Structure formats: C-alpha cells, structure tokens
Amino acid sequence: MQIGEVAARTELSLRTIRHYEETGLVVPSARSRGGFRLYTETDVARLMVIRRMKPLGFTLDQMRDLLDATDRLDADTPLRADEREALLERVRAYQQEAAEQVEKLRVQLSRAEDFEGTLRARLERDAHADRA
Amino acid sequence: MQIGEVAARTELSLRTIRHYEETGLVVPSARSRGGFRLYTETDVARLMVIRRMKPLGFTLDQMRDLLDATDRLDADTPLRADEREALLERVRAYQQEAAEQVEKLRVQLSRAEDFEGTLRARLERDAHADRA
DNA sequence: CTCTACCCTAACGTTAGGGTAGAGTTGTTG
DNA sequence: CAACAACTCTACCCTAACGTTAGGGTAGAG
Structure with a gap:
C-alpha cells in the first residue's frame, strides 16, 4: 500500500513517515517503478509500535x-x-x-x-x- | 537575586531562563551595574507558573x-x-x-x-x- | 491523451533550548 | 588596593523532529 493509506491508518503525517525512512527507522519494503513508497502490513505494524513508543x-x-x-x-x-x-x-x-x-x-x-x-x-x- | 539562585530554586537551567528573557516571557526586574540579571520574588513566581504550564x-x-x-x-x-x-x-x-x-x-x-x-x-x- | 488525486525530492524554517568561547563582574581575602 | 574564585555576560553555533513550501513526476480512470 502507498504512503497515504499508511498515514491514514497510523495517524502519522506523510512527512513523519518519510522522516522515519530518512533516519532508517522504517524503510518501505518496496518502491513502485515510478518511485512511490510501497508498504506491507509488517511495515505498518512497525509504525504502530513506534507510535506507542513516542510518548515515552x-x-x-x-x-x-x-x-x-x-x-x-x-x-x-x-x-x-x-x-x-x-x-x-x-x-x-x-x-x-x-x-x-x-x-x-x-x-x-x-x-x-x-x-x-x-x-x-x-x-x-x-x-x-x-x-x- | 541573580540568575544562579533563580535556577536552583526553579530547577530551570540558566540557558532556559535566559531564553525566556529573549522571547519576552520573563524579563528580570533589574540589572546590576555590571549587567547581571536581577530577579525579584515575583519574577521567580512567574517562572514557577511557567514550569507548571510546560507539560501542557x-x-x-x-x-x-x-x-x-x-x-x-x-x-x-x-x-x-x-x-x-x-x-x-x-x-x-x-x-x-x-x-x-x-x-x-x-x-x-x-x-x-x-x-x-x-x-x-x-x-x-x-x-x-x-x-x- | 488528459484529468485528478497522489506521490516525489530538495531544501530551508521552527521550537526550545544545549554547549562553548572569551570576556567582564562580584564579593572575599591578604 | 591587588588578587582571586565564583559567578555572569553576550554571541554564536548546534540539535531533534518534523512543518512547510516549491516544482515536478505518477497511477489509473475516462
């Protein structure tokens, strides 16, 4: 799935999700030929874990x-x-x-x-x- | 009283207290002839209010x-x-x-x-x- | 094609201070 | 008064975690 849906599901901003990639925290499992980030369920789960960690x-x-x-x-x-x-x-x-x-x-x-x-x-x- | 004691009493860093002045949040009531910041009890009280507000x-x-x-x-x-x-x-x-x-x-x-x-x-x- | 909804990179801006350098100030001794 | 320790000053650069443009490219329906 692409970044927009991931953002909707995790309630994180697009910028935040891209930032997490920049810092190597969650790198999307693939890219489309055109360069779109493509995330798997596992990637999303990882983002959810991070979201729970954030308040800490x-x-x-x-x-x-x-x-x-x-x-x-x-x-x-x-x-x-x-x-x-x-x-x-x-x-x-x-x-x-x-x-x-x-x-x-x-x-x-x-x-x-x-x-x-x-x-x-x-x-x-x-x-x-x-x-x- | 000067900044060091204020810092000790409010548990804020010197840098933080100076920063609050830079942004016009708490301006010391006076300065010594040599330029040291001088704070009154009222100033300290204000800093304490701010400290309580911070978590918000x-x-x-x-x-x-x-x-x-x-x-x-x-x-x-x-x-x-x-x-x-x-x-x-x-x-x-x-x-x-x-x-x-x-x-x-x-x-x-x-x-x-x-x-x-x-x-x-x-x-x-x-x-x-x-x-x- | 072409339109619309998405998505991309690049790069500077923001907030709330931390840290440092180099110089000046205070108050206490001898 | 000089010397001195302890404190303070300004000025400046640095950081994290994104926000915010700006200027383009892409996916897929019609």
Whole structure:
C-alpha cells in the first residue's frame, strides 16, 4: 500500500513517515517503478509500535536501536548465548528507561491537571466578580 | 537575586531562563551595574507558573500571551468592560486547550504504560525461554 | 491523451533550548 | 588596593523532529 493509506491508518503525517525512512527507522519494503513508497502490513505494524513508543520520549535513534534488538531476538537465525544476552541487556535498559518515563508522565499529567484546574477556578471567580 | 539562585530554586537551567528573557516571557526586574540579571520574588513566581504550564505543551508565545492576559486582568488599572471581556475570552480559550491537552496526556500515559508493560512481559518471556 | 488525486525530492524554517568561547563582574581575602 | 574564585555576560553555533513550501513526476480512470 502507498504512503497515504499508511498515514491514514497510523495517524502519522506523510512527512513523519518519510522522516522515519530518512533516519532508517522504517524503510518501505518496496518502491513502485515510478518511485512511490510501497508498504506491507509488517511495515505498518512497525509504525504502530513506534507510535506507542513516542510518548515515552525516546529519540528516533533509540527506537531504531531497540527495534533492531527485538528484531534480532525474534529472528529465525539462532544467536550465540552471549549475543543473546547482550541484546536482552539492551532491551532491559530500555524497559528501565520506559518505566522512569512513565513516572515522569504521571507527574506531568498531575501538574497539567493542576494548572487546568487553577485556570478554571480563576475563570469562575472572574465570572462572579462581574456582579460585584 | 541573580540568575544562579533563580535556577536552583526553579530547577530551570540558566540557558532556559535566559531564553525566556529573549522571547519576552520573563524579563528580570533589574540589572546590576555590571549587567547581571536581577530577579525579584515575583519574577521567580512567574517562572514557577511557567514550569507548571510546560507539560501542557503550550508554546512560549502562547504562554506569554496568557500571562499577559492574566496580568492585565489582575492589574490595578481598571479596564473597560469590553476589554475585560476580550481578555477573559482569551483565557477561556487557553483553559479549553489546557483541558484538551490533559486528555492527550492521559492517552499518552496509557500508551506509555502499555508499551512498558509489553516490554516487561517480553523480557519475562525471554527469561523463561532460557530454560527451554 | 488528459484529468485528478497522489506521490516525489530538495531544501530551508521552527521550537526550545544545549554547549562553548572569551570576556567582564562580584564579593572575599591578604 | 591587588588578587582571586565564583559567578555572569553576550554571541554564536548546534540539535531533534518534523512543518512547510516549491516544482515536478505518477497511477489509473475516462
């Protein structure tokens, strides 16, 4: 499928999807003779994974690195034990960072809620002041 | 007080505080004869407000605009009724946007939690596979 | 053909700061 | 007063992750 449909399905912009290719994050599986990017279901799935990762604040480089690790772990080609351990260690590090980031997001959310509440309270106060 | 102490108290970097001045968001109340920025408690309070706003994803321009509106509403100089109404309308718009942003943060948080969980589950699975 | 809806590359713009260099300022000692 | 550490100044270049033109090429229906 071409980029437009991919964008619609992933809710990512065309520019974003092209950018992910530029940085080597998700390279379309093929091109049409005319040069159009052609994506498979697998490519789309990968984009969805990235979309879920985005709120965690990882850089594109980190995402590429992590996806690379899981891809290699899932591949059919068997790995040497030490290679496998190294990959798992990488994934563990990202999982740790993800957990920390989740904590930060919680803090942010509560700050945001707090601020929104303050703003609303203020507006209600001002509305009452109208009659003062 | 000078910029270093302000940075310590607000947990913002020197660079960030200077940047806020460049964009007219928080201009220090004074300068020393030698040119050092000098901040008052009020300035610090303003920086704290901004720090609370940050998670809402407003641009610095928007924050400046909003702070400007609330400042004018709080000022001692009386406003014409229509001016006051216009300012309130501006604040209302930002409150709306804040509420929307809170929703987005909730979505992001749940996606992040989800992803972190997936990653953790995956690691546990791989750990068990060790013994297989 | 030709039309329309898509898609392409290339390249500069934006936001919110980070980092650095080189020079000046403050407040404290001797 | 000089010397000095600690702090601060301006100016400038750098970055990530796209947004935004501009100027063209492509797919496929009619």
